[in-house]
Amino acid sequence: MKTILIVEDSATTRALIRAVIDELGDVETVEAGSGFEALKMLPLQDYDLIITDINMPDINGLELISFVRSNPRYTHLPIIIVSTERSEEDKRRGMALGATGYVTKPFKSGELQDIVKNTLGL
Secondary structure, eight states, X not given: OEEEEXXXXXXXXXXXXXXXXXXXXXXXXXXXXXXXXXXXXXXXXOOSEEEEOSOOSSSOHHHHHHHHHHSGGGTTOOEEEEESOOSHHHHHHHXXXXXXXXXXXXXXXXXXXXXXXXXXXX
């Protein structure tokens, strides 16, 4: 069983991502409504993947990635960005900070499922 932390400030988008991921089977999803909430949740259990938005109040997705990558415990934790930011510069910035993948909203279910399966080896 793989555990995925979904970090997204929109409850509707979180529910959509969760529904798409749950179709994969053999995964557990945990939700955080902000980057700050995600930071509080990280030490509470082990995650196999983080899926995060960029634009969020308090701590945004890029700041979250920076924190995760700066902590030796989470250096190899895969992170997929799911964001409305679609410029090549935004993608480059996210990947340069240590994101494993980048999906733009609106996304197709299969697109997100494929990147999750490839990242987790499902």
